[in-house]
Amino acid sequence: MTDTGLLTLSEVEALARRAHEGQTDKAGRPYAEHLAAVAAGVRARGGSAEQIAAAWLHDSVEDDALSAEWLAEAALTQATKDMILAVTKRAGEPPEEYAARILATPGALLVKEADLAHNADPDRLAVLDPATRDRLTAKYARMRGLLGLAGS
Numbered sequence: 001m002t003d004t005g006l007l008t009l010s011e012v013e014a015l016a017r018r019a020h021e022g023q024t025d026k027a028g029r030p031y032a033e034h035l036a037a038v039a040a041g042v043r044a045r046g047g048s049a050e051q052i053a054a055a056w057l058h059d060s061v062e063d064d065a066l067s068a069e070w071l072a073e074a075a076l077t078q079a080t081k082d083m084i085l086a087v088t089k090r091a092g093e094p095p096e097e098y099a100a101r102i103l104a105t106p107g108a109l110l111v112k113e114a115d116l117a118h119n120a121d122p123d124r125l126a127v128l129d130p131a132t133r134d135r136l137t138a139k140y141a142r143m144r145g146l147l148g149l150a151g152s
Contacts, residue, residue, distance in 0.1 A: 001075060005075055006075050006076060007053070007076060009049055012056045013036075013056050015057075016035050016065075019060050020059070026128060027124055027127045028127075031063075035059070039052050039055040041114030045114060047110050047114075050079045050080045050107060051083065053076060055111050055114060057084050058083075058087050058112075062087075062088045071085070079106065079107060082105050082107075083111055085105075086104075087112050096146060098143075099143065099147050102147060103148075109147060109149075112143075116143060119140055
């Protein structure tokens with residue numbers, strides 16, 4: 001923890017890796033590789049420490065790796081918590097509402113942009129069956145459009 005009592009980025013990374021331990025992505029790769037890629041993507045796009053922390057934890061509540069109750073009490077800034085919750089998909093939520101929440105939350109768009117960039121990476125998609133690859137490619141393109149990221 002820092003002098004302010006907040007988790008450091010290395011502590012956030014270790015926490016995220018532990019929380020997702022044993023999980024794999026759709027391609028069968030350790031899920032922590034995705035988290036690391038999103039965090040690196042946020043850093044490369046000039047993201048703040050709060051955004052990098054949110055990148056490490058962006059799927060933690062959605063995947064039930066950590067609870068919303070844990071997040072509420074976590075030693076993270078409110079901005080980081082808000083970004084994590086903004087990018088957490090809710091069951092049955094229309095994509096338009098999800099995108100609107102991301103756009104309304106300061107800092108969240110950069111986290112989601114890095115997440116989509118890694119999810120849509122051709123090397124990652126290449127190992128999936130054609131039907132899954134096509135479905136996900138369309139899904140990611142639609143979300144990029146809703147977020148105003150099309151073509152970027």
